[in-house]
Amino acid sequence: MGKNAYYAKIAEVVKKHSGINIEEDKFYLFDSRLETLMQDYGLKTIENLSEKLLANDNPKMIAGLIEAMTTHESLFFRDIKVFDQFKSEVLPKLITDKSETKQLKVWSAACSSGQEIYSVMIQMMENANLRDFKYEVVASDISEKIIAKAKQGEYTQFEVQRGMPISYLMKYFDNVGEIWKIQENIKAPITFKQHNLIGNAASIGSDFDVVFMRNVLIYFDKSTKVMVLNNVHKSMRKGGFICVGTAENVFGCESLFEPVPNTTCWFKSI
Known part of the structure; x- marks a missing residue:
């Protein structure tokens, strides 16, 4: 052989x-x-x-x-256009949709070492219209080792220099020696979980308002991709939003998601 x-x-x-x-x-x-x-x-x-x-x-x-x-490449505010669209197109809709409950459920699927979910949290904290909102946030990855690093929330100078604006670094991190630690008020709402995207969708939670699942689908073949998107859809509320990678799409699941106008990677749960 x-x-x-x-x-x-x-x-x-x-x-x-x-x-x-x-x-x-x-x-x-x-x-x-x-x-x-x-x-x-x-x-x-x-x-x-x-x-x-x-x-x-x-x-x-x-x-x-x-x-x-498994590839664990990650950086803060990766693909900044995605975060700009989250701020300008998605968050205003969520604020309107959730004006009564003032609660947001967010899931970072395949969160890697945590840079994505901390970037999301910072962007939400910066929005004055969300000051009265409560967050229920889940960050998951298939790797227990990388989840442990994400939960720790500690980054080197090199890691924070990759995408984190200096104003946010000074506002939301504490400098301890050569390490930058994310502050507890950013970490507190987040539950970190080991989760396999091809596994039981119910185990991660339900009725999510926002799902970030970027640069994951590119590693799956077509049938696995459709299965994963179906699993994620089951965990979202109708009208919730999902963000995929810049090189990804929801082909094969058009009956589940529709594009969000004026965005490139954002889709709405049908």
Whole structure:
């Protein structure tokens, strides 16, 4: 059996447990990303790892595999146009829709190391029309390790320099040595959860007003993408808003979502 056949078997395990679709032209990633996992289990070759994964359903090993093959790139206010549209087109509608209850439910799906959800929280805190609102916020990711970092809310100078305006940095972070810590009033409304987007939709919550699920769908094939969008739709209220990545869309789920006018990545739950 050639090396690519072993790669293909590992890719099948990754897809089964995470939905992530690793095609043949990306098989080269396995060699570098799985080196630590192989060392942890005393395995010398990719062939050994493939055989071990198929021989027994070891949750810890599978979790390590998914962790290794998941991309965690994130920065504050990533794709600033998305946040500008959130401010100008989405938030005014939400303020009107929720004027009686004055409660907003927000979900950052695949939140990575937390920069996205903290950016969202800061933008909402900056809106004077939301001062009387209460927030119920969930931030989730498939990786327990990255969720722990997000929950900690501590960032290096390099990390905060990637997107965080200096005025917000001084207002919403505390400087402790070489680390910048997000303030508790920003963290307090957020519940961090380990969650698999191809898993049980009900486990994350329901009736969300806003869902950020950016730069996730690009890793799924068409059928998995449709399944994930269906799962997310079940967790949203009718008329809620979802934001996807700049290179993503909701094709195949047009009966569930409609584009928000004057935006590029925002859709409304039907």
